[in-house]
Amino acid sequence: MSMINYASREINCKLVYYGPGLGGKTTNLEFVYNKVAPGARGKMISLATETERTLFFDFLPVDLGTIRGFKVKFHLYTVPGQVYYNASRKLILKGVDGVVFVADSQLERMEANVEAMQNLYDNMQQHGYDLTRIPFAIQYNKRDLPNASPIAELQAALNPGWPVEDPARQRMLPDPDRPGEFLVWQEDGQWYERAPYFEAIAATGEGVFDTLKSISKAVVKTLG
Amino acid sequence: MSGASSWSFREEDARRINEILSAFLGEAGARTALIVDRTGQLIATVGEEVQFDPTAFASLTAADFSANDQLARMLGEPEFGALFHQGERESMYLADIARRVILVVLFDNSTTLGLVKLRVRTAAKELNQVFTEMFERTDDGTAPPAVEGGFLGEAEDEIDRLFGA
Incomplete structure (x- = not known):
């Protein structure tokens, strides 16, 4: 949870953009x-x-x-995407309140996406954080490129859903951004949850604010 | 544990820290003292008003300290408890407090590194106590409620306004 400073009446929330190298994390922030x-x-x-x-x-x-009397600030961070910068990447996750995974939709970057996602889970775990229990969103970037993978394939590889064991969370949760789709659903007697996802072309700004709105709303919800 | 560890900072904490740091600045002849948490957030500033962007400064300080922490481990040291950056006129001294926050001292040529280091030792001991109590208090569930009702709705409206509805 974010740090609440009652003395200066400030709430600061840390959002981290994660993902493979050259995927568009910095471009998101620049936009x-x-x-x-x-x-x-x-x-x-x-x-x-x-x-x-x-x-x-x-x-x-x-x-x-x-x-309501509190100055609310979001601190947006990106991590270096290149594989060999893992030590730096891990440091930035310290104290994170919400994560955006920026995936590169290009077919030939699928392996890099999967590797970066695995690395995100590993680094979160090493900090003692559970990615399935903090605000988390996925952005499929570069949707305009001719070699972009279909969303269904990206979802299957990067956002297939995790089992929901907590009975209080076991109820159908519609995806507010996608009518007819669900963020929590039941399949063969087992409940699953997945992260909300967004299609984007960060270079033109398409999808950038949709992603940011979703993650920042999810983070303020954890304050209440 | 779901996300980052939570803690809050109350007005009485600010008062105690202010007292410790004001006394320290006077004794050390330093200009400004800042408290930054390890996630990069500025918690308190005491002394002369700074001429730079304190938010950006805090994020860089935390990154600097964390990177050096990792370097220490590579050398087989559990940590570097303190760092010193020397400039021609302005210098900064950073010290770990309770493994959770960083004390940053800004000083110029009107004092010496030796005096700053000496006085930091006492201040750090007092601050350690304050912060340790603060973290223990938050961890035992006696923290005040976070935000009042209605906050969430208003925050969502502001997010829509700022990032486009």
């Missing part, structure tokens, strides 16, 4: 930076290599304003 009203966002910090690959992280604070 948010360029579109959000300047008064509502802080300085964007990018620790990148000379070739503009993320070396450590990108950071963008976004200010939601004062709600």
